[in-house]
Amino acid sequence: MSTATTVAPEPRAATPLNYLNVEYGWRSWLFTKDHKRIALLYLISITFYFFIGGAFAVLMRIHLIDPQGALVQPETYNKLFTMHGIIMIFFFLIPSIPSVLGNFLVPLMIGARDLAFPRLNLLSWYIYMLGGAFTMYSVIHGGVDTGWTFYTPYSSTYANSQVIPAALGIFITGFSSILTGLNFIVTIHKMRAPGMTWFRMPLFLWSMYATSIIFVLGTPVLAIALFLLFLERVFQVGIFTPALGGDPLLFQHLFWFYSHPAVYIMILPAMGVISEIVPCFSRKRIFGYKVIGFSSVAIAVLSFLVWGHHMFVTGQSIYTGLVFSALSFMVAIPSAIKVFNWTATLYKGSISYDAPMLYALGFIGLFTMGGLTGLFLASLSTDVQLNGTYFIVAHFHYIMVGGAVMGYLGGMHYWWPKISGRLYPEIWARLAAAIIFVGFNLTFFPQFMLGYLGMPRRYAFYPAEFQFLNVMSSAGASILGVGYLIPLIYFAWSMRYGPIAGPNPWGATGLEWQTPSPPPKDNFEQPPAVADEAYDYAHQEVGLV
Amino acid sequence: MPNAMFQNIPFHPDQASSIARSVDQLHFVITGITLFFTFLIFSTICYFMIKYRRRSRDERPANIEGSLPLEIAWTLIPTMICAGLFIWASSQYFANAKAPDGAIEVFVTGRQWMWKVQHPEGQSEINELHVPLGRPVKLTITSEDVIHDFFIPAFRVKKDAVPGRYTSLWFTATETGRFHLFCAQYCGAFHAGMEGWVIVMEPNEYERWLNSGASGETLEAAGQRLFQERGCANCHVEAGGGRGPSLRGVFGHPVRLANGLTAAVDESYLREAILTPNSHPVAGYPPIMPAFQGQLDEEQILDLIAYIRSLRNEGEAQP
Numbered sequence: 001m002s003t004a005t006t007v008a009p010e011p012r013a014a015t016p017l018n019y020l021n022v023e024y025g026w027r028s029w030l031f032t033k034d035h036k037r038i039a040l041l042y043l044i045s046i047t048f049y050f051f052i053g054g055a056f057a058v059l060m061r062i063h064l065i066d067p068q069g070a071l072v073q074p075e076t077y078n079k080l081f082t083m084h085g086i087i088m089i090f091f092f093l094i095p096s097i098p099s100v101l102g103n104f105l106v107p108l109m110i111g112a113r114d115l116a117f118p119r120l121n122l123l124s125w126y127i128y129m130l131g132g133a134f135t136m137y138s139v140i141h142g143g144v145d146t147g148w149t150f151y152t153p154y155s156s157t158y159a160n161s162q163v164i165p166a167a168l169g170i171f172i173t174g175f176s177s178i179l180t181g182l183n184f185i186v187t188i189h190k191m192r193a194p195g196m197t198w199f200r201m202p203l204f205l206w207s208m209y210a211t212s213i214i215f216v217l218g219t220p221v222l223a224i225a226l227f228l229l230f231l232e233r234v235f236q237v238g239i240f241t242p243a244l245g246g247d248p249l250l251f252q253h254l255f256w257f258y259s260h261p262a263v264y265i266m267i268l269p270a271m272g273v274i275s276e277i278v279p280c281f282s283r284k285r286i287f288g289y290k291v292i293g294f295s296s297v298a299i300a301v302l303s304f305l306v307w308g309h310h311m312f313v314t315g316q317s318i319y320t321g322l323v324f325s326a327l328s329f330m331v332a333i334p335s336a337i338k339v340f341n342w343t344a345t346l347y348k349g350s351i352s353y354d355a356p357m358l359y360a361l362g363f364i365g366l367f368t369m370g371g372l373t374g375l376f377l378a379s380l381s382t383d384v385q386l387n388g389t390y391f392i393v394a395h396f397h398y399i400m401v402g403g404a405v406m407g408y409l410g411g412m413h414y415w416w417p418k419i420s421g422r423l424y425p426e427i428w429a430r431l432a433a434a435i436i437f438v439g440f441n442l443t444f445f446p447q448f449m450l451g452y453l454g455m456p457r458r459y460a461f462y463p464a465e466f467q468f469l470n471v472m473s474s475a476g477a478s479i480l481g482v483g484y485l486i487p488l489i490y491f492a493w494s495m496r497y498g499p500i501a502g503p504n505p506w507g508a509t510g511l512e513w514q515t516p517s518p519p520p521k522d523n524f525e526q527p528p529a530v531a532d533e534a535y536d537y538a539h540q541e542v543g544l545v
Numbered sequence: 546m547p548n549a550m551f552q553n554i555p556f557h558p559d560q561a562s563s564i565a566r567s568v569d570q571l572h573f574v575i576t577g578i579t580l581f582f583t584f585l586i587f588s589t590i591c592y593f594m595i596k597y598r599r600r601s602r603d604e605r606p607a608n609i610e611g612s613l614p615l616e617i618a619w620t621l622i623p624t625m626i627c628a629g630l631f632i633w634a635s636s637q638y639f640a641n642a643k644a645p646d647g648a649i650e651v652f653v654t655g656r657q658w659m660w661k662v663q664h665p666e667g668q669s670e671i672n673e674l675h676v677p678l679g680r681p682v683k684l685t686i687t688s689e690d691v692i693h694d695f696f697i698p699a700f701r702v703k704k705d706a707v708p709g710r711y712t713s714l715w716f717t718a719t720e721t722g723r724f725h726l727f728c729a730q731y732c733g734a735f736h737a738g739m740e741g742w743v744i745v746m747e748p749n750e751y752e753r754w755l756n757s758g759a760s761g762e763t764l765e766a767a768g769q770r771l772f773q774e775r776g777c778a779n780c781h782v783e784a785g786g787g788r789g790p791s792l793r794g795v796f797g798h799p800v801r802l803a804n805g806l807t808a809a810v811d812e813s814y815l816r817e818a819i820l821t822p823n824s825h826p827v828a829g830y831p832p833i834m835p836a837f838q839g840q841l842d843e844e845q846i847l848d849l850i851a852y853i854r855s856l857r858n859e860g861e862a863q864p
């Protein structure tokens with residue numbers, strides 16, 4: 001073997017060695033400790049789950065074209081939305097930016113050779129895959145129908161579907177998040193290059209740090225909630241079911257204690273990506289660096305204190321409602337501040353419309369709408385009408401698809417030349433961004449109206465007067481689906497046929513752009529040192545591009 | 546069929562209760578705020594994109610650090626808007642939290658997958674709720690199995706039906722007609738089918754409806770019968786002196802518990818006192834009352850509660 005590997009690269013002698021071509025063979029991937037290769041393992045896995053989860057969504061939207069339900073039985077429909085939610089949240093969105101872009105970029109951005117614990121990093125991926133296997137088992141053996149929220153006592157006593165394997169899958173995957181978070185925290189604390197002070201770090205790292213805190217502090221609570229669910233379902237230990245002496249609302253408290261912060265696990269990394277893209281394509285220092293950095297931390301902290309806003313209509317005391325409402329308004333403010341700062345960064349900039357920038361601007365717009373519609377839900381009296389309806393569905397898709405997925409795609413387009421060493425076709429990328437933006441709004445805007453009119457979510461069939469808006473939404477979904485397929489195709493195409501990118505195609509600041517694309521196995525030829533703030537575009541050499 | 550899709554498309558839910566209009570006012574104000582800021586951000590971005598578009602590859606605009614006054618401004622403005630919304634919404638919510646005195650009481654039990662409605666007068670109905678126009682109606686809600694949610698969009702009211710406890714909501718209907726009633730908490734296979742109608746009638750018609758049909762005994766009467774049959778009366782002697790406390794006049798008054806605390810006696814308290822008496826025994830009595838958990842169904846519990854509520858002290862008004 002060893003003699004073979006020394007001979008094999010001969011014909012490619014022209015291309016310098018990088019992390020992609022330094023070794024070949026499946027073992028060199030499955031046993032790699034290189035954070036960049038692990039990032040690609042994650043990329044492949046989450047892309048797989050994204051399209052599975054997306055297929056479920058497409059089936060749902062086709063089904064809902066007809067008020068009677070066009071496609072499947074209600075039981076099956078319930079499984080579709082459950083599997084869609086579980087896969088998209090736990091197996092796509094939560095790992096998306098942290099495990100793919102974060103894994104790839106955290107060491108590069110701070111000038112390190114790898115993460116602090118490379119083996120642990122590989123273990124995280126295996127744990128993720130094991131969790132995924134359990135969840136896929138439950139899909140193949142009939143599916144789950146509890147909703148991704150697993151509310152008790154339905155999930156613990158009444159549901160007749162594959163609750164245990166699905167919950168176990170999520171339970172296991174949680175440990176992968178915890179380990180990733182731990183790895184990032186230690187790496188960011190301990191492995192920054194000389195001169196890389198906290199306030200010289202790119203904001204993407206601040207957001208990764210804030211996200212990691214939530215990973216480490218929040219995920220164990222989800223694990224506890226699911227474990228208790230397991231105890232009750234399998235051993236009839238009375239925890240949540242009143243007939244066994246349990247409290248059904250306890251589960252919601254535990255679940256949302258994790259799952260509200262989880263919303264910020266999904267959105268904070270995207271905010272970090274936007275904070276990189278906007279300065280680069282405006283060629284300007286980001287406006288209010290410290291404010292954006294600290295607002296990430298503020299969001300991470302506050303996000304743990306707002307879970308009760310999911311429970312305003314459960315009959316919880318009105319005073320509890322009051323406190324959670326106030327805290328929920330407070331968590332909106334750091335997000336608003338970020339939006340204003342990004343927008344101000346454009347002022348007097350030199351703005352280009354490259355694909356990553358289009359995604360980033362799309363993010364800002366859609367996230368703004370997602371955030372503002374949150375005001376309806378933080379307000380106690382209007383939440384009563386909207387809770388549990390399509391308004392909620394629309395609101396969180398604006399945050400999680402309009403926000404997190406747009407941010408993820410923006411980041412993929414921005415760093416793809418670094419990851420692959422190749423450029424994708426810019427025209428197609430811009431077209432895809434436009435299609436996704438239009439398709440997204442057509443899919444989810446009507447759902448705000450449906451919710452206000454009173455259509456509850458998770459309905460397999462519905463009164464006929466809601467059909468028009470549902471058909472609009474389904475039409476939008478078909479456009480959105482096409483929009484997501486296009487990048488898959490041109491990214492794959494570019495790996496072989498794309499033009500060579502060079503180390504810094506965007507003329508960006510940041511250590512990751514100072515090393516070749518794709519980076520060598522050890523990231524940097526010489527250990528870098530940092531003397532400037534991040535985003536110092538004004539003093540960057542002209543003609544670098 | 547395709548034409549039917551375009552007929553009667555609602556863009557606004559009916560405003561058919563006393564609170565609907567004020568909740569909608571807040572809703573529209575937040576809509577206005579949302580549109581304003583969305584427009585502000587979109588148009589600023591578009592304006593900057595055009596005005597500051599890159600004109601040459603070598604452009605290097607000057608750095609702008611940030612601006613403290615701006616940061617303060619755009620922290621304070623959203624904070625003030627949020628504070629205003631918080632106060633407005635919370636005061637509405639508080640004002641709407643407690644049912645007015647003299648509300649008509651109706652009991653609602655959710656179960657997979659239907660709503661059972663019981664009127665104290667004995668009428669019971671399934672997936673329908675008849676109420677009179679212009680009079681406050683208070684619903685006491687529970688569930689026999691999983692969590693459901695009782696939702697009347699036209700009235701802007703919604704409350705979970707939680708097994709093992711009572712929740713409540715109230716409304717005053719301001720328009721006659723039929724209005725959707727939905728389950729808004731996912732509850733299993735036919736969650737979508739757990740819907741029905743609220744029928745708002747003129748008060749005299751409502752009286753006629755209440756008295757029509759072969760309605761069974763009133764809840765109170767059924768409760769009294771159960772109270773005898775289940776042996777409650779053996780211990781709870783009305784005149785006092787039994788092994789348990791007399792239940793006359795307990796409803797609506799505070800009671801001292803053995804652990805030194807006082808509790809307000811409402812439906813939820815009575816429910817627990819009957820099902821799990823040892824969870825908070827009354828001061829001055831030995832904890833000998835048997836637990837009725839699992840022995841009584843939701844309807845029987847409601848009957849007993851209705852009966853105990855009716856045991857008022859002399860001269861006391863209907864609670």
Ligand SMILES: [Cu+2]
Pocket residue numbers: 259260263306307309310
């Ligand atoms: Cu939340």
Ligand SMILES: [Cu+2]
Pocket residue numbers: 693694728729730731732733736737739
């Ligand atoms: Cu339901």
